[in-house]
Amino acid sequence: MEITPDAFIFWQHGIFKLNATIVVTWAIMALLVIASWLVTRKLSPAAEMSRWQNLLETVVELLRREIREASQQEAEQYLPLIGTLFLFIVTANILTIFPGYWPPTGSLSTTAALALCVLVAVPVYGIASQGLVGYLTQYVRPTPIMLPFNIIGEFSRTLALAVRLFGNIMSGTMIIAVLLAVTPFFFPVIMHVLGLLTGVIQAYIFAILAIVYIASATRTHQIAEEKNKEEQAHG
Amino acid sequence: MDNLTWIAVASIISAGICMGIGAVGPALGEGRAAAQALSSIAQQPDMTTTITRTLFVSLAMIESTAIYALVVAMIVLFANPFWSYMVSRVGG
Numbered sequence: 001m002e003i004t005p006d007a008f009i010f011w012q013h014g015i016f017k018l019n020a021t022i023v024v025t026w027a028i029m030a031l032l033v034i035a036s037w038l039v040t041r042k043l044s045p046a047a048e049m050s051r052w053q054n055l056l057e058t059v060v061e062l063l064r065r066e067i068r069e070a071s072q073q074e075a076e077q078y079l080p081l082i083g084t085l086f087l088f089i090v091t092a093n094i095l096t097i098f099p100g101y102w103p104p105t106g107s108l109s110t111t112a113a114l115a116l117c118v119l120v121a122v123p124v125y126g127i128a129s130q131g132l133v134g135y136l137t138q139y140v141r142p143t144p145i146m147l148p149f150n151i152i153g154e155f156s157r158t159l160a161l162a163v164r165l166f167g168n169i170m171s172g173t174m175i176i177a178v179l180l181a182v183t184p185f186f187f188p189v190i191m192h193v194l195g196l197l198t199g200v201i202q203a204y205i206f207a208i209l210a211i212v213y214i215a216s217a218t219r220t221h222q223i224a225e226e227k228n229k230e231e232q233a234h235g
Numbered sequence: 236m237d238n239l240t241w242i243a244v245a246s247i248i249s250a251g252i253c254m255g256i257g258a259v260g261p262a263l264g265e266g267r268a269a270a271q272a273l274s275s276i277a278q279q280p281d282m283t284t285t286i287t288r289t290l291f292v293s294l295a296m297i298e299s300t301a302i303y304a305l306v307v308a309m310i311v312l313f314a315n316p317f318w319s320y321m322v323s324r325v326g327g
Contacts, residue, residue: 003309003310003313003314160299163299163302163303163306164295164296164299164302166306167299167302167303167305167306168295168298168299168302170306170309171302171305171306171309174309198295201291201292201295202295204292205292205295205296208292
C-alpha cells in the first residue's frame, strides 16, 4: 500500500520523473484556467448573467469578504495569492468524488510547495507594506530575546501548514482504502462524504491561515502608527 | 527472532501507542472547544454563524495535532525506512 500518489510514475527519463502528483496537478491547473477563460469570455455587466458567471462572482465575492474580515485590510492586493491557493486546494480535494482520482494534496511535495509559497509571500508582503527595516524589527518584538523563537516559529508554522493539509487528505484516502477492504459498500461512502467536508474545510483553513500570517506581517506597523497618532492627538 | 521480525513488532506496537496517546489530547481539546461553542450559541443564538465558522476552523486546527500522530503512525506502518533497509539487505 502506498501513502502518496508520488509512487505512480508514468514516465521516467534519468532523474526526471513524471508521477501522478505532477500530472494531476497539471490537469487541475488546466481545468481551472480553461474553465475561468470560458466563463470570462462572455461577461455581462447587466443583472442577467450566465449561471457560471454567477458562480465565479459568488466565489470571488466570498474570497474578498473573508480576506477583508481576516486581515482587516483591503482585499485587492491579497486576492490573487489567497484566491489561487484556495481554488487549487478546494478543486483538488473536491475532485475526489471521481473514482480512481488521487488528490495531489495527498502528497507531501504538493503541500510543502504550497506552504513554501506562503513562507515566501509573508516577507514579500511585509517588506512591501512597511519596508525592510520595519519588517525585520518585527522579529525583535517584544524583546530581542524572542528573536530565535520568532525565527523558529516562522518555519514551524510552515511545516505545520504543509503537514496539516497532507495528513488530512492522505488519512482520508487511506481510511477509505482500509474500509473498502474491511466493510465494503456502505461505510466507505460515509467516510467519503466526511472526506469531502474535511477537504473543503482544510482548503478554507489553509487560505485563512495564509492571510492571517501575511496580515500579521503587515499590520503591526499600522497599529503602532495609529497608536502614535492617538498619542499625538491626546498629547 | 531475527532483526526483521523485531522491526515489524516494534513498528506495529509503536504505531498503536503513537495513535493511542496522540489522540487523547486532541480529543479532550475538541470536546472542550465544542462544549464551549455550544454554550456560547445557547447564550447568544444571533452569533451562531460566526461561532460555528470559528468552531470549525479551531476544530480542524486542534485536530491537526492528532493528524500529526496519524502521519507518524502511517509512516511507521506503510513507509518505514528501517523496514525497507532491512528488506533490501536481506533480499540483496
